[in-house]
Amino acid sequence: MAEYHLTTPISEEDARKLKVGDVVFVSGEHVYTARDEAHERALEMFDKGEKPPVDFEGSVVYHVGPVAWKKGGKWQIVSAGPTTSIRMEMFEDDFLRKYKARIVIGKGGMGEKTLAALKEVGAVYCSFTGGCGALAAKGLKEVRSYEWQDLGMPEALWVITAEEFGPLLVTMDSHGNSLHAEMDRKVASRKADVYAHIGIEE
């Protein structure tokens, strides 16, 4: 397990170095929020040959619906912990192949389709601790722009400059490893022991 401090844009080579269990802190200008609707719109634009307002290549895409407010004419992120990533499973593999983002951040992990795309493209999925909105906001230093506002505050594309945003735990890497899948297997293997505490025999 290693600790990395990466600056965006992140190269494929750097992303491929990361392994499940590593801890990453991210700095730089290519940090974008995207939930269901932003993924969907980005994919639609690609298919139509249109250019999204940001360059996703080498970027960090964060599954989050932030609380933000405008102070002194400038948007600020107040609290921004991760949302449940599995909702984006239907878009993420396509998104990764088309836009080459290098780090996807969320909570709860993603499925087989995303894992395959991470391997193919050279990218990782990181878990940020759920509920830690205040800690996340510390690392999301500056809002440079607030795109796709018609989608509403949580679903919009927030364009952010990050400074030591983390700790991000690599839980799915480009080598086909997923801590989430491993946890499913581990917990299943403990079932008999778990049931013993409540007097049930399998």
Added chain:
Amino acid sequence: MNDPMQVIEDTTVRLLRMAATKLPKDIEDALRAAREIETDETAKTQLSAIIQNIEIAEEGIPMCQDTGIIIFYVKVGEKFPFMSEIREALTNATKKATAEVPLRPNAVNPIVGGNSGDNTGVKIPWINWEVVPGDTLEVIAFPKGGGSENVAIVGMLKPGVGLKGVKKLVTDNAMSYMGKACSPNIIGVGIGGGADIAIKIAKQQLLRPIGERHPEPEVAQIEEDLIAAINATGIGPMGLGGKTTVLDVKVDYAMRHPASLPVGVAVQCWAARHSKAIISKDLGVTFVTHPTEGA
């Protein structure tokens, strides 16, 4: 004399602010204790992030961006003189706290769509009313996040499965959602009554102090068995592995119909936010979970 509506509103705004930004002491202590006993590096990282987050939030920032749907538990004394002011004061306080804390607007119309923008709307904030003897008003603000609410269940079991079946339902549920409810969790279990009664009892359990066991030994035993079983899963903080999957499990019950064994299971994320105050008939305010400086 102070305006009673204003006193209740101002008190409730503070309750909502404190709930969103500072955990009650017993919950913070339990999270710190959980970090102490972890040996797994990943689990330690998760719990350290949670504790660091709690410390940052205390400056007045919502600890989680999901500031919940707003629920109140109100115990109003039969002789409390300002009963008719309560609903309006709580609603106004919700709007004010949404703008000032700020809270994320989380009240969406399920029929025609659209977010009200101020956390109020049809039946929301939801108020659980209880009329009790006495002349005081107790208000608990209980903002409930969506992630943990999404794994709540009601099981209508066959009475033949007995308490073993009840425990299996709770344990199987925990093993199915793994870390998705932002563990370590608190689980509330309500047994008996009916479908609505069971889940209502279950949710109320989430407000009991950490570590407190049910006064009836048979019920306390169920709580202990469930804590042991669920922590034996190794799901751990955020489902990434570790010793502490639940900080506590609370069980309570009502008598059941001979043909029914309803079981409600309510799940709370680690950000077990709530704040309680008592207002006297003379409008004196005592903040219980989040005392004011110097009090």
